[in-house]
Amino acid sequence: MPNKKILLLEPGYKNKYPPLGLMKIAQYHSKYGQNDQVTFVKDLNPELRKRSWDRIYITTLFSFE
Structure with missing residues (x-):
């Protein structure tokens, strides 16, 4: 699965x-998809919506505060 555009998104919380x-x-993508373009972003950027992505991964953090 080479030459994929991967977006790694972390919400903009502290x-x-x-x-x-x-x-x-x-x-993983650097090891098995050597030509993958991986982009890491913290907080949502409106310009990211204009691009097309092959995969989007989003993380979250649980808090009891």
Whole structure:
């Protein structure tokens, strides 16, 4: 599955931990999809909606506050 456009999206909330799930997905695409274009974004950017993506991964963080 080479030459795919991958979007890794983390919502724009304040946190001190990196998104480990998205980091693992990025590592997977760098290992098995050597020509994949992986883009990581924190918070939603309106320009991203104009582009077409082959896969979009979104993460979230649970909090009890």
